[in-house]
Every structure is written in C-alpha cells, then in structure tokens.
Amino acid sequence: MGEDATTHAAPEIGQLGFAVVSPNPHSPAVEVSGLVKRYGPTVAVNGLELLHERGTVLALLGPNGAGKTTTVELCEGFLRPDDGTVRVLGLDPIAQSEQLRPRIGVMPQGGGAYPGVRADEMLRLVAACAANPLDPAWLLDTLGLTSASRTSYKRLSGGQQQRLSLACALVGRPELVFLDEPTAGMDPQARRLVWELIGALRADGVSVLLTTHLMDEAEELADHVVIVDQGRVVAQGSPRELTANQADEQHLRFRAKAGMDLRLLREALPEGYRVREATHGGYLVEGHIDPQVVSAVTSWCAQQGVLAEELSVSRRSLEDVFLELTGRELRA
Template identity: 55%
Template sequence: MPLSPAVEVTGLLKRYGTDVAVEGLDLVAESGQVTAVLGPNGAGKTTTVEICEGLRHRDGGDVRVLGLDPAHDATALRPLVGVMLQDGGLPNTQRAGDVLEHVARMYADPVDTGELTERLGLRTFARTSVRRLSGGERQRLALAVALVGRPRLVFLDEPSAGLDPQARRAVWDLVGELSADGVSVVLTTHFMAEAEALADHVVIVDHGRAIASGTVADLVASGGTTTLRVEAAQPLDPAVLAAALGSAFTVEAAGRTACSVAGPVDPRSVATVTATLADADVQVTRLELGRRTLEDVFLDLTGRSLR
C-alpha cells in the first residue's frame, strides 16, 4: 500500500489585508523524499511553508501534514516535525550547546547530541552564546535543533545559507541520509545547485501559485536541454544574435566577447548564430554546448528582472 504524502496542500489561500500572498496553491511532498520549494522573493513559498509548519493560519484551502491539519493538530504534530527557520528562532543569550541539550530533553527518544555536535561541527562554538555566533554557525545549530527529536518530517529554510563549502557538504550529506532513512524533507532555497543536488521533486512557486513541478530532470528537459556559449575575437552584441534567433531564445552577454544563448538550441540555431556573426565579420573562436540547468528553468518561468 503506497504511503500517504508527507505534505498535501490543496487550493491554499492566504491574505494580508487586501494583499493576496497565496492564491489557490497546490503542493504535494511525498513521504521519504526531498521536496524543494523554489520561488522569487514574495512569491508565497515562505507563507505556504509557515502554514504547513503551523506558524500561520490559512484563509482557505486544505492542508495536511502527516495526515493531520497543522491548524488544529499542532500538539500531535509537534513531536513528529522538525523545523529549521532561516533566522534560527534561537535564544540569543544562551550558549549553543545548552540550547541543543535543552531541546533534546523535550523528546522521548532524541538523537545523541554528541553525534549531532560532531557531524555539524558544533563543538568549537558549543560554549559560545547564540548572539555571538556567525551566520553559518547559527545555521548549523538551527539544523541540529530541527533534527534532534528524530522527526518524521523536516522543514528546512535555506539550510546552507552562510555556510562554507565544507559545512555545506556536511549538511547536504546529512539531508541525503535523512531521506535514505525514510525521513521526509521539505526544503526552501534560493541556491539552485542545492535543489539540483538534493531534491527528488521540485515545486516552483510564483505569484501565490505553483507554476511548475516535477523532477529536476523533467523540468530541465521540458524547455530544451542545452545552452550555447559563443566566444569571438571581437566584441559581441547580444541584441544582434537575439534578433536573428527570435523570441524563443534568450541571449545574454557573458563578457565583452562572449554571449550565452538559452532556448531550444539545435543544429539549425547553431548555424544561424555562426552565419549571423560571419555576416557581421565577427570571427567565432569557440562554440560550447552545455546542459540546461534548473536555474535556467527557474528564470524562464519567473522572469529575469529584479523584484
């Protein structure tokens, strides 16, 4: 018998006064998988996740977390769910090690705090007050706090923000182990490489709705599988290539003498690029085909302008 989803959101609605933050959003996070929720700032993803965590009340729709309603079943869900907030939500005056020990005592069968301390490199700052921790140290402590109760479901908000490469790799390895052990993970991140590395399933949110979902491979393949980098001996004008290729392509400068072309790149479009530059007496020194990335998909769906 298949497992029920760890999180199931249907028609979610949330307003702040006259502003609609979430408008009819649907989202499913399967049990035992890592689900990445991506979106620009203000897209509604944080509000959605906070409603699932029981930190905010919804104005409409249905939400089920481990089969329960977080608005009415908070007491039953609390020991089953771990939450890592980006700002940590940690007591500033307490020492880092004391915070972890205190939270561990709230659970009947906590993880060995010594094990978490070693895995996440907490020992060097265990006696330092939370207010004196660096951003990366706070992140590692917040993750330890989220995991110490052996949750069945973990919400992680920007888990590797502020981490150096070694700490980031340790966090990614730990998230992979959680999933392998059957723990469900819902991850929000602006770091596309993190989503590509960790997620079994991706949901992209914008303007309060889920606008795309699927595996990384499915999403990357949905709009073309390659990009083209063009390098030349002379300065390149992206507008010239954009006009020749048409609206299906996005052309961006990658330096004075290089451009990046995203879209349905195929032999015909490559021929168009080379012919256009030849007509302009531009000598091409390199053409490089590359895999389309999750970041390309994200930008194509949500736009490239700042918000």
Template identity: 70%
Template sequence: MPPWQVRTAARTPRDRAQRGNRGHRTIEPWRGRVVTTSGPAVRVDGVVKRYGDTTAVDGIGFDVERAQVLALLGPNGAGKTTTVEMCEGFVTPDSGSVRVLGLDPIADSDRLRPRIGVMLQGGGAYPGARAGEMLDLVAAYSADPLDPEWLLRTLGLQDNRRTPYRRLSGGQQQRLALACALVGRPEIVFLDEPTAGLDAQARLIVWELIDSLRRDGVSVLLTTHMMDEAEQLADQLVIIDHGRIVAAGTPAEVTAHGAAGQLRFTAPPKLDLELLKAALPEGFSPRETAPGAYLVEGEISPQVLATVTAWCARIDVLPSDIRIDQRRLEDVFLELTGRDLRG
C-alpha cells in the same frame, strides 16, 4: 553504538544514488521509528492565504511523498515561506487544506509537534543563550532525543558549545538551527534555506545529512535559493511565483521544460543579433545574457553551430568559450518567472 553509523560515502548525494547503496550513511536512531503509513507526508490542497488586499498564496497544491525531499523554489515574495509556515502550523490558511502526517497542523498541533522538525530562518534564538544550552533545551522537549553532543560534533559545533548565539558566525547559527530541527528525531523536517551562509565544506555536510535522512525514511520539505542544491537533493521540485505554481515535477522533468539545449559563446558586447536570428531556424531567439555573453536556445545541431560561427565570420568577430550545455534549472526558473531566484 554512536547515533550515526558511517559507511564509505561518495562525493555527493547524487553520486551515491548513481553508485547504489554502497555510499549509504545510515542514521540508526530513525530505524523502526519513522511511521510508514499510507498517504503522503504532506498534502497541500488548493490553499489560499491573504494578507489584506494581498494574496500571498493563491490556490496551490502539492504532495511531499514519504521518504522524499521536495524543494520549494520561488523569488522573494513568491509565497514559499507562507506556504511552509502553513504546513508547520504557524499560519492558518483562509481556504483549502493542509495535512501533515495525516493531521491538521492547526487543530492537531499537540499530536503533530513531537513528530516534526522545524528549521527557522534566522534560527529563532535568544542572542545570549549558549549554543549547547539551546540544543539541550530543545532536546528536553523530546521523549527520545538524539544525543546533542553527537549532533554538535557532526555539524562541526563541538568547540562552540559554550559560545553565545550572538557570537556565532552566520554559518554556525545555520548549523545550530539545523541541529535543533533534528534533535527530536522527526518524521518530517521543514528546512528554510538550510545552507545559507555556509562554506562549501559545511554545505556538503548538510547535504549528506539531508540525503541520509531521506534514505532512512524521513521526509524533507525545504526552501532554497541555490539551484545546484535543489538539483542535487530534491526528488521533486515545486516552483511558485506570485503565490501560484508555475512548474512542478522531478528535476529532470522541470529542466526539460522549453528548449532542449543551449549554445553559449563569448564575443564583444552589444552585437546586433538580428542577422543571426534571421539565419537560425524558426523558434530560435539568440540573446545577450550579460555583457559579452551570448546564448542560443533550442535543438542544438551541427547546422545550428555552423550558422552561429558563419554569422561571427560575416561580422568579423572571433567568438571564444563556445560550449553546448544541457538545459539548467536556473534557465527554466528565469524563463518562468522572469526573475533571478535571489532577486
């Protein structure tokens, strides 16, 4: 039997969740192997990490529950990579505690290392090593590895087995790093930007992999710069900025933060919005998010829509692309941090 028994899959992990288990793709080797002991897979409690006068992580705490995906979001320099490295046992916290599968990642590293998978940003590879050799080497350190050939096929790397790492494209390097993280059948996987540089088809393959891992009891802690990825994959979100948690919860809970809805429309740029602000109910603050792109946030009602169109008529402007959207994760992120996730 191949390592991965495939059943009919829906288009995305969230689609499958809506349809129940009919789209469940099962990774058979994990069955009976993942230890379902009490307590979270990861517990970060009041952790602080300083580098000189800079506090990279400032007292954060969260849990990654068993068989769940937690996405860690934050602008560059927010402290998310340092946080993940403390969970992986690569960095020692100055205060607070980290437990992974009930163990200290530093003191119990020998016992913990065979049970976790780590996907390093940039792959952490030797440039001259061949892709297949790298994966075989990582597999050799595991007592019960997955079949490397199956992993290469699953991630679309079967034709690159003899290709030196430096000759792989960025997307191929990412997929190889993911294969190396999974080949040892870990109970928890740490993924740093797992789909960075991948095309749409490759991203979907990785999403399917991550969702299947969760369904079969594997816990996942990932960082990502892609809001749609976080919304699709994560059971829990943690947003950090300047080393502190600014929001946490399920995607629905986080996106419910602040305004309940959005009215967007297109019009000539640099319009004076003071009259519109005065006409709207208290608490509404219209703004131009990009040249010619306008946003009104709040409890969008027929009266609010009528006020906006009446204002446009008053200043002799014909708006276009009028739409009412649900609150998006990206909007919440910008509101909380004041920075784009990629910034």
C-alpha cells in the same frame, strides 16, 4: 555573508538511525489543497496545491515574495490559513498541533535560537523536549560545532548559526523536517555536509521539505520540485522532468560585444533555433547544437569583427526553467 574560515571535517554520515515508524504511514507527508493566506490586500498564497510523498525530498522554489516561506509556516502551524486545507502527516497543524509537534523538525529562516544561550545549551534544551533524541554531542561534532559549543548564539558566525538551527531541527528524530534556506551563509564545506545529511535523512525514510534559492541544490537533493510564483504553483515534477525538453535540445552560450544585431545569426541557423542576448553581452542559442551550429556562430562573430568568448554547450538547467516561468526581473 559567508562563513568564517574555520575548517570542519565532513564525517562519513551514512544512515542516521532514525528508524521512522509512523502511526499513519499511508498519509502523505504534506497535503495542501486550495490554500489561501492574505495580509490585508496582499494575497501571499493564492489557491496553492501541494502533495509531498513520504520519505522524499521536496524543494519549494520561487522568487522573493512568491509565497514560499508563508506556505511553509502554514504547514508548520505557525500561521492559520484564510481558506483551504493543510494536512501534515495526516494531521491538521493547527487543531492537532500537540500531536504533530513532536513528529516534525523545523529550521526557520533567522535561526530561531535565544541570542545569549550557548550552542550546546540550546541543542540540549531542544533534545530534552524529545522522547528519543539523538546524542547532542554527536550532532554538534557531526556539524562541526564542537569547538563553538560554549559560544553564545549571537557570537556564532552566520553559517554556524545555520548549522545549529539545523541541529535543533534534527535532534528529536522527526518524521518530517522543514528546512527554510538550509545552506544560506554556509561555506562550500558546510554546504556539502548539509547535503550529505539530507541524503542520510532520505535514506532513513525521513521526509524533507526545503526552500532554497540555489538551483544546483534543488537539482542535487530533490526528488520533486515545486515552483511557485505569486502564491500559485506554476510547475512541478522531478528535476529531470522539469528540465526535459525536446530530446536533443541544448544551449550554446558565449560572450561577445553587447547589443549586436542577431538577425543575420538567426538567418544562418536552421529553422526552429532560438537566439537571444540573455544578459548584457551574454548570448544564448537554443536547439540541437552540432559542429555546424558552432561554426555558424563563430562565423557570424567573425563577420561582426568580434571574438566569441567563453563558448560552452550545456543541457537545459533547472535555473533556465525557473527563469522562463518566473521572469528575469529582480523583485523586492
């Protein structure tokens, strides 16, 4: 469900003034090796390896049930691994949780606030536990929550609950922030504001590990992307590295009548081009797209007595990579 229609101006955020100073600055933000977590016969995380460098944004992607949230909860110290090692800011999140907890911020799925508490009360409660918190009033204003500050959490819209959860994760000036689906349920204005905040965190040297189902969000924000499936890493790299293909490869997409025979189109194109019906009535041609290729496609459509609609040319996207690696079927 999206946010309500309440408008909120996006302030100029700039740098947040976190001034990150770490007692062990040379250790990675997160280092995971051979991580395993089982729930009965189900292996949620299966030998996962992960390295998150300091002061960067890492996006953890994967289909539903891939092990993303379990991995994050293991790193936060909320779950104990069955095998493997986890180090967060150089510390064991279970054995050294008291040392680690003040240095991290956590934005879980589902908010994590008390249903009856007011927005400003919740944020001030979290701020009171921090040694050097941000000003709660400033943070509420920055996230467009001032008008809702005296509203109980359960009466906030879904997007407002998400923004309050983000404020609680940031108010203590953490060195590392875990954001689980940070813009879920947000309207475009709030979503763009959160993107600006994450950019400001990076500029201040804060490390950010986020999960998201939004490929454009990962491409926009992440320095490093890790794609997991069935509890394992199946690909990783910068968005540019993951979407790089042959230097001149592009995608031509168009819509036409579903179920057309593609054999004649393949014969009309040069060797090496890939053609498929990617969705019902949605066709995809992969290769170097030049005017001759476009002409071949439109001529083939004319021979079939149909018109190629919504024809567009684009580079390979992170969504294309994600679907190639994890499959196109829906999962429970």
